[in-house]
Amino acid sequence: MKLYSHPISGHVHRARLFLSLLGLEHEVINVDLMKGEHKSPEFLRLNRFGQLPVLDDGGVVVSDSNAILVYLAKREGRTDWLPEDAASAAAVQRWLSVAAGEIAFGPAAARVVVLFGRDVDTADMVARAHRILALIEAQLADQQWVATPSAAPTIADVALYAYIARAPEGNVDLSGYPNVKAWLRRVEALPGFVPMVSTPVGLAA
Structure with missing residues (x-):
């Protein structure tokens, strides 16, 4: 398998x-976003949206990060990571949508602005981040993992992790969310965990 990647x-x-x-x-095949390699004809043949990541599994090409999570769980028959019963599958999908929506337009967007020094007011992004973090904090009040009360994580936890862990880089303070912080530590303790690159900007400076 090949994963087309960028470290940040x-x-x-x-x-x-x-x-x-x-x-x-x-x-891992690194794609230089600064040089526009993700918009090259070669890359656009893999993903016409010109976005990362892209997974090439022996000619089966899957783009979109959440789609890749679903593909890998199904490919490996890992019903622990992606349950097959209707209620649990729907719960996982609900949080994949949060990762693609509120997380992407909240902490992820604020981080991009700070990381690249863009002249954009992030107040709405930070406020959106705190709204969804408060909901996740409540969700984790009586369960270890986000999507279901199961003792095992799901791909929803994988989808949510990175931009919440690096939210301080976008000036989103996690200190008021003890359940979220404990959940981050649980993800980081999983066998095979690999950290996301840390950048000393925002509150992480």
Whole structure:
């Protein structure tokens, strides 16, 4: 398998983390975003959206980080990571949507602005981040993992991890969310965990 990657992308980290948690061998191919390699004709043949990550599994090409999580769980028959019963599957999908929505437009967006020094007011992004973090904090009040009360994590936890862990880089303070911080530590204690690149900006400076 080949994973087309960029080290500071939380979307890429989702795929890289899950590959590692599953113990799947893969080749990481770095795509230089600064040089526009993700918009080259060669890359657009892999993903016409011109976005990372992309997984090439022997000619089966999967783009979109959450789609890659689903693909890998199904490929490996890992119903622990992606349950098959209707209620649990729906719960996982609900939180994959949060990762693609509130997380992407909250802490992830704020981090991008700070990371690249863009002249953009992040107040709405930070406020959105705190709204979803408060909901996740409540969700974790009486369970260890986000999607279900199961004793095992799911791909929802993988999808949410990176941009919450690096939220302080976008000036999103995690100190008021003890359940979220404990959940981050549980993810980081999983066998095969690989960290996301840390950047000394924002509150992480």
